[in-house]
Amino acid sequence: MKATVFHGKADMRVETVPDPAIAEPTDAIVRVVNAAICGSDLWWYRGLSSATPGQRTGHEFIGVIEETGTGVSHYKRGDIVAAPFNFSDGTCTFCHEGVFNSCEHVGYWGGDNDGGQGQFVRVPFADATLSTIPDAIAHDANKRTSALALTDVMSTGHHGCVRARVERGGTVAVIGDGAVGLCAVLAAKRLGAAHIIAIGHHPSRLEQARAFGATEIVDSKDPDVAAKVIELTKGGAHSVVEAVGGQGPLDLAIQIARPGGFVSFVGIPIGTQNFDARRLFSHNITIGGAVAPAHAYIDELMRDVAAGTLDPSPVFTLRLPLEDAPKGYAAMDDRSAIKVVLDVSPL
Ligand SMILES: [Zn+2]
Numbered sequence: 232m233k234a235t236v237f238h239g240k241a242d243m244r245v246e247t248v249p250d251p252a253i254a255e256p257t258d259a260i261v262r263v264v265n266a267a268i269c270g271s272d273l274w275w276y277r278g279l280s281s282a283t284p285g286q287r288t289g290h291e292f293i294g295v296i297e298e299t300g301t302g303v304s305h306y307k308r309g310d311i312v313a314a315p316f317n318f319s320d321g322t323c324t325f326c327h328e329g330v331f332n333s334c335e336h337v338g339y340w341g342g343d344n345d346g347g348q349g350q351f352v353r354v355p356f357a358d359a360t361l362s363t364i365p366d367a368i369a370h371d372a373n374k375r376t377s378a379l380a381l382t383d384v385m386s387t388g389h390h391g392c393v394r395a396r397v398e399r400g401g402t403v404a405v406i407g408d409g410a411v412g413l414c415a416v417l418a419a420k421r422l423g424a425a426h427i428i429a430i431g432h433h434p435s436r437l438e439q440a441r442a443f444g445a446t447e448i449v450d451s452k453d454p455d456v457a458a459k460v461i462e463l464t465k466g467g468a469h470s471v472v473e474a475v476g477g478q479g480p481l482d483l484a485i486q487i488a489r490p491g492g493f494v495s496f497v498g499i500p501i502g503t504q505n506f507d508a509r510r511l512f513s514h515n516i517t518i519g520g521a522v523a524p525a526h527a528y529i530d531e532l533m534r535d536v537a538a539g540t541l542d543p544s545p546v547f548t549l550r551l552p553l554e555d556a557p558k559g560y561a562a563m564d565d566r567s568a569i570k571v572v573l574d575v576s577p578l
Pocket of ligand 1: 322323325326333334335
């Protein structure tokens with residue numbers, strides 16, 4: 232089968248790799264219909280985090296069950312499914328407590344496992360990992376693209392809002408105008424926030440933030456960005472979602488949180504060294520991550536996609552066939568695309 236392979240900084244290739252096969256009774260083989268490229272893939276694409284040449288890539292995909300192991304009971308050949316960005320066994324203590332990323336058998340797509348950006352994926356713990364995509368969504372091109380967003384960015388944006396305790400009628404500041412930041416704006420709107428401040432510096436993305444429900448826009452490059460948000464919110468935002476990653480955005484998040492407020496950080500904290508513990512202490516600000524237990528949210532968000540009340544599909548601004556995945560990476564790297572959807576096989 233064809234799949235993307237990482238060869239080095241800015242060097243992605245689509246190559247022939249071994250077809251996956253059922254290895255454990257709880258496995259399923261999924262034929263990928265659509266996959267996505269994630270902003271978090273840019274960390275290693277740009278050489279800013281480690282990746283091993285030859286490793287497989289892609290952690291966002293939806294597809295059709297091709298084959299199931301003897302221990303799979305929820306799914307059968309032909310079912311249409313979405314996978315969260317990691318797999319989990321569904322049976323350990325942490326899965327029962329809903330923190331699927333901390334599963335005792337957690338694993339991520341790509342690396343030594345099949346990546347989502349390929350024609351087929353072996354899915355471990357299929358019953359516990361996958362979610363059903365209803366036919367009405369799968370056969371509606373726009374809704375199907377929305378379902379793809381639930382595998383990571385929309386669930387992550389929602390998680391940021393949950394962890395930042397977004398309240399109906401409340402005030403939320405979202406740092407970052409990438410796909411996750413935009414999805415956090417959409418999630419905040421869905422949860423009933425009355426004031427949503429989007430902080431970023433790409434005009435077209437901030438325009439999309441407005442379309443998703445942002446009520447105010449603040450330029451992240453403005454040296455007075457923190458003061459502006461504090462002024463707009465008369466003392467800081469009750470909820471702050473940091474959706475960039477790294478020290479600077481996290482520092483800003485803590486600066487603009489209202490006394491007694493909540494900060495979540497869903498951007499990968501690469502290079503983050505410390506928190507301003509003194510400010511957290513002095514102002515009773517609660518901070519919490521982080522990586523989204525996407526599986527916990529997909530069914531709930533899928534119902535809203537089905538109902539037509541949730542549409543994150545505009546975060547995908549470029550659609551390419553799988554063989555052009557390297558162009559998709561380049562387009563995300565140079566910021567000409569917010570997020571890329573790959574057409575891998577017909578439904
Ligand atoms: Zn588990």
